[in-house]
Amino acid sequence: MPSLKDIKTQINSVGSTKKITSAMKMVAASKLRRSQEKAEAARPYSSRLEEMLSSLASSAASGEGIIKLLTGTGNDQNYIVVPVSADRGLCGGFNSSINRETFKLVKSLEGNGKKVQLMPVGKKSRDFFNRVMKDQIIESFVDLNVSSTGYESALNISNKLQELYFEGKFDKCILVFNKFKSAISQEVTQQQLIPLDVSNSEKEEEKENSSNAIYDYEPDEETILKDLLPKNVSIQIFKVLLESDAGEQGARMAAMDNATRNAGEMIDSLTLKYNRTRQAFITKELIEIISGAESI
Amino acid sequence: MATISFDLVSPENLVFNDEVGTIIVPGKDGDLGILPGHSKVMSSLRPGRVMVYSEDKNLIKSFFVSGGFAEINPEKCIVLAESVVEVNSLEKTSIEKEIQELENKDGKESEEQLSVAKAKLEAINVNYYDKI
Numbered sequence: 001m002p003s004l005k006d007i008k009t010q011i012n013s014v015g016s017t018k019k020i021t022s023a024m025k026m027v028a029a030s031k032l033r034r035s036q037e038k039a040e041a042a043r044p045y046s047s048r049l050e051e052m053l054s055s056l057a058s059s060a061a062s063g064e065g066i067i068k069l070l071t072g073t074g075n076d077q078n079y080i081v082v083p084v085s086a087d088r089g090l091c092g093g094f095n096s097s098i099n100r101e102t103f104k105l106v107k108s109l110e111g112n113g114k115k116v117q118l119m120p121v122g123k124k125s126r127d128f129f130n131r132v133m134k135d136q137i138i139e140s141f142v143d144l145n146v147s148s149t150g151y152e153s154a155l156n157i158s159n160k161l162q163e164l165y166f167e168g169k170f171d172k173c174i175l176v177f178n179k180f181k182s183a184i185s186q187e188v189t190q191q192q193l194i195p196l197d198v199s200n201s202e203k204e205e206e207k208e209n210s211s212n213a214i215y216d217y218e219p220d221e222e223t224i225l226k227d228l229l230p231k232n233v234s235i236q237i238f239k240v241l242l243e244s245d246a247g248e249q250g251a252r253m254a255a256m257d258n259a260t261r262n263a264g265e266m267i268d269s270l271t272l273k274y275n276r277t278r279q280a281f282i283t284k285e286l287i288e289i290i291s292g293a294e295s296i
Numbered sequence: 297m298a299t300i301s302f303d304l305v306s307p308e309n310l311v312f313n314d315e316v317g318t319i320i321v322p323g324k325d326g327d328l329g330i331l332p333g334h335s336k337v338m339s340s341l342r343p344g345r346v347m348v349y350s351e352d353k354n355l356i357k358s359f360f361v362s363g364g365f366a367e368i369n370p371e372k373c374i375v376l377a378e379s380v381v382e383v384n385s386l387e388k389t390s391i392e393k394e395i396q397e398l399e400n401k402d403g404k405e406s407e408e409q410l411s412v413a414k415a416k417l418e419a420i421n422v423n424y425y426d427k428i
Contacts, residue, residue, distance in 0.1 A: 042308060042309070046307075048367070049365075049376060052365060052376075150308075151308060215337065216335065216337045216338070218324065218325060218338070218339035218340075219324050219325055219340070223324070223340065224339070227363075228340075231378070
């Protein structure tokens with residue numbers, strides 16, 4: 001039976017944990033709002049870019065040079081997988097679901113006889129894959145600080161990817177990231193980045209074909225496409241980083257909310273135990289006094 | 297006099313969005329003046345000035361863009377720019393310093409940055425019309 005003092009200490013320590021988790025929840029909530037605003041602000045650019053690209057995509061006939069970003073290398077032997085996780089933990093299943101999904105993807109690709117390399121973004125996935133598939137990591141990006149220098153980090157990642165791509169190091173690039181669905185739910189999503197997946201944008205094009213048909217291009221379609229494609233890669237990565245950042249804050253908020261609630265419940269049950277013990281103690285003392293008095 | 301709606305978008309945010317009279321954008325092969333009812337054009341941009349004029353032809357705002365794309369149709373003009381700064385907020389001395397630093401560096405990246413910085417300087421120094 002624990003003494004009264006032991007229970008009291010336990011209550012106090014759970015109480016201070018509760019304070020920390022509820023503070024973290026508040027911080028995450030305010031960061032979430034900011035990340036969401038950022039993600040929203042970036043939307044017009046990426047959607048415009050996609051529209052432009054989809055109206056140009058059909059004009060990419062030859063598969064040379066930069067156009068390869070669109071048409072692919074013609075092989076699908078070498079893959080590069082980019083898991084996007086957070087730099088910090090304490091956000092529920094956010095990081096582990098990314099790692100698990102990526103691990104599964106890599107295994108299934110390897111099962112099909114493909115060669116897979118990894119380029120983790122974020123400390124948590126880097127650390128995980130450093131443990132399990134160290135020799136497959138070719139580069140990693142950590143400490144991105146998406147909320148302040150997001151676009152620059154996205155540029156760095158996209159430059160590195162394109163450099164590797166044009167060196168012929170890989171044929172396909174797949175991003176694995178948490179898509180922001182709502183403040184409390186994220187969905188692990190895979191997106192093929194290189195070569196560009198135009199299947200969904202092509203549908204849009206059909207819809208708008210009537211209005212899109214007669215553009216003049218300056219200087220010409222190919223030059224524009226050559227400018228547009230690398231930019232599109234960076235923008236896609238930027239979008240993913242922002243989504244993942246918002247998702248991280250959301251996940252942390254939910255996790256901390258849970259933790260705060262659990263701590264509250266724990267304090268309640270510990271207080272009950274404390275009172276019971278105290279009462280039992282008093283009763284015992286009373287019995288001792290009474291029985292002592294009777295025996296005289 | 298008609299107006300044309302103009303969006304200036306950077307990856308981080310929507311910088312400008314309003315109905316305006318005239319826009320001048322730095323197209324890759326030369327500046328484009330865009331009036332309401334312009335034919336459909338898609339153009340890539342060089343680093344330079346985007347100038348926005350009101351309906352009565354007064355200069356409202358001028359931005360420096362480091363390249364990007366413009367999509368123009370009769371009702372709307374959209375400029376997607378990689379980085380956008382208002383020309384008024386550019387400082388000559390700090391850009392000159394940047395150019396000096398970049399000139400001492402080698403490599404493809406700093407070369408690109410150098411050409412952007414030089415274009416910035418040009419954007420400050422160049423003559424333009426306050427009213428057209």
